[in-house]
Amino acid sequence: MKCMTEKIIIGEIPARKVITKTIPGNKSLEWIQKRQQYVPKGVGNITPVVAKTAKGALIEDLDGNVFLDFAAGIGMQNIGHGHGAVIEAIQEQTENLLHPCFHVTMYEGYIKLAEKLAKKAPGTGEKKAMLANSGAEAVENAIKIARKYTGKTGVISLECAFHGRTYMAMTLTSKVNPYKNGFGPYVPETYKIPSAYCYRCPYGGRENCKMGCLERVKNLLKGELSPDNIAALIVEPIQGEGGFILQPPAFLKGLEKICKENNIVFIVDEIQSGFARTGTLFASEGCGLDPDLMTLSKSLGAGIPISAVVGKDEIMDAPGAGEIGGTYGGSPLGCQAALEVLKVIETENMLAKAQRIGKQLEKRLQSMKKDFEVIGDVRGVGAMYAIEFVKSRETKEPYPEIVKKITDYALQKGVIFISAGIYSNVLRFLPPLVMTEEQVEDGMDVLEKAIKKSL
Numbered sequence: 001m002k003c004m005t006e007k008i009i010i011g012e013i014p015a016r017k018v019i020t021k022t023i024p025g026n027k028s029l030e031w032i033q034k035r036q037q038y039v040p041k042g043v044g045n046i047t048p049v050v051a052k053t054a055k056g057a058l059i060e061d062l063d064g065n066v067f068l069d070f071a072a073g074i075g076m077q078n079i080g081h082g083h084g085a086v087i088e089a090i091q092e093q094t095e096n097l098l099h100p101c102f103h104v105t106m107y108e109g110y111i112k113l114a115e116k117l118a119k120k121a122p123g124t125g126e127k128k129a130m131l132a133n134s135g136a137e138a139v140e141n142a143i144k145i146a147r148k149y150t151g152k153t154g155v156i157s158l159e160c161a162f163h164g165r166t167y168m169a170m171t172l173t174s175k176v177n178p179y180k181n182g183f184g185p186y187v188p189e190t191y192k193i194p195s196a197y198c199y200r201c202p203y204g205g206r207e208n209c210k211m212g213c214l215e216r217v218k219n220l221l222k223g224e225l226s227p228d229n230i231a232a233l234i235v236e237p238i239q240g241e242g243g244f245i246l247q248p249p250a251f252l253k254g255l256e257k258i259c260k261e262n263n264i265v266f267i268v269d270e271i272q273s274g275f276a277r278t279g280t281l282f283a284s285e286g287c288g289l290d291p292d293l294m295t296l297s298k299s300l301g302a303g304i305p306i307s308a309v310v311g312k313d314e315i316m317d318a319p320g321a322g323e324i325g326g327t328y329g330g331s332p333l334g335c336q337a338a339l340e341v342l343k344v345i346e347t348e349n350m351l352a353k354a355q356r357i358g359k360q361l362e363k364r365l366q367s368m369k370k371d372f373e374v375i376g377d378v379r380g381v382g383a384m385y386a387i388e389f390v391k392s393r394e395t396k397e398p399y400p401e402i403v404k405k406i407t408d409y410a411l412q413k414g415v416i417f418i419s420a421g422i423y424s425n426v427l428r429f430l431p432p433l434v435m436t437e438e439q440v441e442d443g444m445d446v447l448e449k450a451i452k453k454s455l
Contacts, residue, residue, distance in 0.1 A: 012056075013053065013054070013056070013059075013060050013066055014066060015058070016067065016068045016414040016415065016439075017065065017066045017414060018065050018066075018412065018413065018414045019063065019065055020063050020064075020065055022412065023048065023065060023411055023412055024048040024049065024050065024061070025061070025063030025064075027062040027063045028048065028050040028061055028062050028063055031062065032048060044178065046418050047411055048411075049061050049065075049067060049411075049416070054069070054077075054081035054082055055080070056081060056082070056432060056434050056435070057069050057080060057431060057432045057434060057435040057439055058081070059416070065414060066414060067414050067415065067416050068414060068415045068416065068442060068446075069081070069431070069432065070416055070417050070418075070429050070430065070431045070443055071418045071430055072299075072430045073298075073303065074298070074418070075272045075273075075299060075384075076298045076299055076302075077299065077302060078276055078277055078298075078299035078302075078341075078345075078432065079276075079299070079302055079344045079345065079350060079432070080432040080433065080434035081303075081432065083302060083340075083344060085343070085344055086304075086337050086340045086344070089336045089337060089339070089340040090333055090336060090337055092336070093109075093332050093333055093336040098331075098332065098333070099332055099333070101327055101328075102325070102329065103325055103327070107332055107335075109332050109339065110131060110332075112335070112339060113131065113308075113335045113338050113339055114128065114129040114130070114131065114308075114330075116339065117129040117296070117310045120281060120342070121282075121291075121294060121311075122284045122285045122289065123284070123289065123290035123291055123312075124290055125312045125313070126313045127310055127311060127312060127313060128310070128311065128312075128316040129310040129311075130308065130309050130324055130325065130330075131306060131307065131329050131330025131334070131335070132306075132309070132329040132330070133305045133306065133329060133334075134164070134305060134307050135163075135169075135269075135271035135295065135297035135298060136164025136165055136169040137166070137307055137329070138296060138297055138307040138309050139166075139168065139172070139271075140164075140166055140168050140169060141309050142232070142234070142267050142293045142295050142311075143155055143168055143231075143267075144324060145309065145311070145315060145318055145319055146231045146232035146267065146292075146293065146315070147232070148318040148323070149231075149265060149314075149318035150232075150265060152228070152229055152230060152263075153189045153229065154190070154229045154231055155168075155172065155190045155191070155233075155234065156190075156193055156225075156230060156232070156234070156264075157172035157173075157190065157193075157233075157234050157235070158174075158192065158194070158195040158235055158247075159174050159192055159193070159194055159195040159197075160197060160239050160242030160243065160422055161173055161195070161234075161239060162174070162179070162236070162239070162240055162241030162242060163234065163236075163269055167186070167187055168187050171186040171187040171190050172190060173241075174242065174422065175241060175242070189229075191230075193216065193217045193220060194213040194216050194217070195213070195239060195242065195245055195247070196214075196245070196247045196248050196251040197242075198245075198246070198248065199245075199376065199377040199379070199388060199396070200396060201213070209248070211250060211251060211254065213251060214250075214251055214254040214255070217254075217258065221262070227262035227263070227264060231264065231265060232264060232265040232266075232267050233255060233258075233264050233266055233267065234268075234269055234295075235247065235252065235255060235266075235267070235268060235269065236269045236270075236271075236272070236273065237268060237270070237273055237283040237289070238273045238283055238381065238384060240271075240272035240273070240420065241420055242420070242421065242422060243420045243422065243423075243425075243426035244379060244380060244384060244385065244386035244426065244428050245379075246380070246381060247287075249286075249287040249288060252287050252289055253288065253289070256290065259292070265292045266290075266291055266292045267291065267292065267295065268289060268291040268294050268295075269295045270283060270284060270294050271295055271296060271297045271298050271307070272298055272384075272430075273384060274298070274299065275296075275298070275300060275341065275345060276299075276351050276354050276382075277382055277383060277384050277430070277433075278382035278384050279351055279354040279355040279358060279383070280351060280382070281345070281351070282294070283381070291311070292311055292312055292315055293312075293315060293316075294308075294310045295307070295308075295309055296308040296310060299341065300338045301334050301337045301341065302337050302338075302340075302341050303337070304333055304334045304337040305328075305334055306330065306331065306337065308330075350433045353383075353433045354382040354383040355382060356437070357382070357431060357433065357435060358380065358383050358385065360440045361380065361383070361429055361440065362378070362385065364444040364447075364448075365378045365385060365444075368387070368444075368447070368451065369387070371448075372455070373393060374389050374391070374402060374451070374455065375389060375390075375451075376388045376389065376390035376396055383430070383431055383433055384428075384429075384430065385429045386420065386421075386427060387426070388421065388426045389403055389426070389427070390425070398421075398423035398424075398425035399425050400419075400423055400424040400425040402425075402454050402455075403419045403424065403425055403426070405450075405453075406427060406450040406451060406454050407419060407427070407450075409450040409453050409454060410447065410450045413446050413449075414446075415442075415443050415446045415447070417429070417447065418430075431443070
């Protein structure tokens with residue numbers, strides 16, 4: 001008898017609602033207890049939500065509570081949870097080819113996706129792309145490619161950066177707790193330069209900006225480091241885990257110029273900021289950058305593991321056959337999901353949706369800043385926004401305690417917010433781009449109440 005595969009369709013989820021007395025409810029608690037028994041504590045959980053299903057901007061837990069999601073899997077669900085076109089593409093792929101390993105037998109999906117990414121990547125020149133599984137893998141491979149191309153070994157990253165949890169990626173990351181503490185020694189020949197953290201600028205601030213942070217980099221390469229030893233400089237145009245710190249275009253362009261003058265590969269990490277999040281396909285576009293290499297992941301697969309390094313062909317071709325890649329890199333399922341994501345971004349006008357959400361967030365958050373002295377800064381672009389909490393606007397002393405109170409209160413009301421920042425005092429907003437105007441307003445109403453309750 002021939003077995004026919006029945007397609008699974010995720011139905012619509014009703015609006016935000018909380019039906020249990022507290023979150024988590026009893027069914028979720030049962031699984032949390034099992035999780036504590038069988039899953040190591042090092043695998044952290046931001047919320048006590050045990051998800052059953054998700055659609056669009058909503059997540060339903062095992063107890064029937066429905067949450068409005070302003071985290072999107074830490075920027076992984078730009079086109080929304082459970083997008084029908086992606087699910088259908090994955091289902092069709094499972095019936096044909098799961099994974100033969102691209103290194104053994106090639107398949108169309110890998111090559112199609114590489115072509116798409118190469119053509120869509122910003123900047124000049126011909127591009128090529130290699131595929132992997134995660135953001136950290138993309139970063140590791142980008143560094144390998146840069147070292148092979150230049151014949152040099154040193155790598156520069158920024159303060160407040162986050163690039164992943166594997167050893168090189170973790171070394172390039174700034175936040176010690178929880179990402180680095182006790183995991184040393186770190187990878188050698190890696191160096192830190194200042195981030196353009198405008199709100200906490202030690203060189204004069206936004207109003208009197210003279211690019212002191214950029215001058216610091218120039219001086220570093222004259223006095224402390226030799227450009228002859230530096231293979232790559234990696235930067236997030238918007239530092240995600242660092243607290244949504246927008247690196248000014250002039251700073252980024254200055255770093256790019258330094259790299260080009262010194263044969264340093266300029267790597268732009270768009271793992272969190274890519275794929276329509278900022279209102280352009282990549283944040284690099286809005287800054288007018290010409291990256292040598294880009295690292296991509298998160299929303300590329302809409303929940304299916306896949307990542308990429310995209311870059312100028314002469315740099316990408318530096319490693320020889322078999323020197324980069326991996327068994328599961330660019331799986332057929334990941335490739336089909338990614339190809340569909342790129343279609344959806346275009347056909348459903350996700351860039352405009354990100355811009356609309358950004359305008360809503362900017363208006364509401366700036367209004368709250370006027371009402372609440374604890375909000376020191378509002379910053380963002382497109383649907384990638386944050387507010388930084390301080391105990392005093394004069395001293396700018398970080399206020400992480402209130403962030404936890406706010407996220408805890410909001411969760412009990414059915415809204416998921418997550419924190420960020422070196423000081424854990426930043427609330428960041430990464431809503432799925434399909435979030436409606438009404439849903440955005442609903443979430444902001446809950447946020448406003450949460451701040452009032454937390455003071």
